[in-house]
Amino acid sequence: MAFERMQGPVAIRGRMARPEDALALLGFLECFLWRRDVGATLWAEPVARHLRAGSLRGGMIEEIHGQDNGSILLSAVGFSAFVTDRAVAALMEAGRPEGALDMLGRVCSGEDGLLLKEAEIAAANGGEGLNLMVLGFAHRYENPDDPNCRALLARAIAHFVEAHSGFNLRQIVREDPEPVASVLISSGMREVARYPLPGVEFVVTHRRRDDDLPLFPDSITAQLMAHSPPIIRFSAAQRALLELACDAMTDDDIAETLGLSINTVKRTWKLIYDRVADRAPQVMMGRALGHGSSPGRGTEKRRHLISYLKQHPQELRPIADRAVPRGTGPF
Numbered sequence: 001m002a003f004e005r006m007q008g009p010v011a012i013r014g015r016m017a018r019p020e021d022a023l024a025l026l027g028f029l030e031c032f033l034w035r036r037d038v039g040a041t042l043w044a045e046p047v048a049r050h051l052r053a054g055s056l057r058g059g060m061i062e063e064i065h066g067q068d069n070g071s072i073l074l075s076a077v078g079f080s081a082f083v084t085d086r087a088v089a090a091l092m093e094a095g096r097p098e099g100a101l102d103m104l105g106r107v108c109s110g111e112d113g114l115l116l117k118e119a120e121i122a123a124a125n126g127g128e129g130l131n132l133m134v135l136g137f138a139h140r141y142e143n144p145d146d147p148n149c150r151a152l153l154a155r156a157i158a159h160f161v162e163a164h165s166g167f168n169l170r171q172i173v174r175e176d177p178e179p180v181a182s183v184l185i186s187s188g189m190r191e192v193a194r195y196p197l198p199g200v201e202f203v204v205t206h207r208r209r210d211d212d213l214p215l216f217p218d219s220i221t222a223q224l225m226a227h228s229p230p231i232i233r234f235s236a237a238q239r240a241l242l243e244l245a246c247d248a249m250t251d252d253d254i255a256e257t258l259g260l261s262i263n264t265v266k267r268t269w270k271l272i273y274d275r276v277a278d279r280a281p282q283v284m285m286g287r288a289l290g291h292g293s294s295p296g297r298g299t300e301k302r303r304h305l306i307s308y309l310k311q312h313p314q315e316l317r318p319i320a321d322r323a324v325p326r327g328t329g330p331f
Contacts, residue, residue, distance in 0.1 A: 010063045012152060014159030015247055017058025017077075018257070022048035025058050028077045033138030033177065034101055035199070043108040047079075050107065055115045056081050059163055061139070061156045063148075076156045078137035079104065080164070082121050082130045087114040088173050088206075091133065097195035097202040100175040104135045122318035129170030129209060132224075134160075137176055144179045153180065161223050166313030168227045171208045181205060188213050188221035230315045231280045234272065239316050241268050246306055246316070273301065283308050 017025055026040035026047060050056035061076035091099045107114055116124065124130045139156065141149035157180075173192075176184065181203035185191055189205035190213065207213070207221055215222045234242065244254045255265045276283050284304060309315055 012063055012155040014061045017060050019048040019052045025077045029136045029138050032140055046108040054118045059159055075152055076139035079135040081133055082116045083133045088131050091173055092192055100135045122320040125168045126319040129168045132169050132172045134174035166317045173206045175202055175204045187219040188215040228314055232315050238272050
């Protein structure tokens with residue numbers, strides 16, 4: 001798979017990977033992180049299956065060169081998953097570089113007992129908390145001092161925080177190349193092992209929720225460890241729609257991505273607004289939530305709700321715990 005660098009004005013955006021992105025993600029990691037053939041073609045089908053099931057999460061950072069959504073270049077990718085205690089111990093005790101790659105290979109070979117399934121994620125999110133593991137992150141820039149590289153890494157780290165904020169995290173473990181690892185260590189991650197290799201240095205880092213490490217209140221790790229339970233508690237179908245809406249998708253795009261009719265999407269929006277009105281009316285205070293309003297008013301409702309969800313990402317996370325009293329809210 002060929003990857004070509006382009007020149008010119010650049011805008012950077014991040015999005016969550018979809019099952020059809022599996023081969024592109026793996027090919028990128030082969031080229032820029034592992035720098036060798038790891039069987040991306042063989043792994044593509046199981047990775048796509050795990051992405052579809054929600055047991056594996058992928059992030060993609062794209063550079064847009066030119067105006068009006070010109071040439072789009074995939075410039076950074078990452079895999080993460082919520083894993084068992086056994087998986088965390090295996091990575092921290094590996095004693096060799098690319099332990100995360102080994103973990104991904106074990107997952108793709110069908111080994112059970114490493115990744116949490118959707119119901120297990122919801123249960124742990126509402127209970128003792130989740131173990132978050134990063135299975136691979138890479139970007140295309142060779143020179144870390146390149147201004148474009150610094151901008152890309154800043155966006156990639158911000159997207160990682162966006163993608164995992166709102167979960168009840170018990171611990172985080174990662175294996176990253178430098179200079180990404182140093183950024184995370186300065187944010188509160190603890191260095192576990194360092195493995196210098198030709199052309200790249202891998203660092204395993206770890207953090208428990210109750211670790212006594214100095215953290216700035218707005219550091220990356222502090223943001224990830226902060227958690228409040230959801231108030232609205234959307235259904236799985238409603239969360240799926242809202243996650244895409246928060247990615248600036250139109251209703252037509254949402255319908256196509258989820259394989260739904262446009263009428264089903266509209267009905268789901270009505271159920272979403274009804275649930276907000278019932279469980280947290282403060283969220284839309286001063287705005288009519290009925291569906292007889294004009295298109296302009298509907299657009300304003302949607303904008304306001306999405307703004308709220310971006311500030312309260314826990315509302316989009318699966319959770320299984322005792323019900324929250326209706327009418328209570330975060331205000």
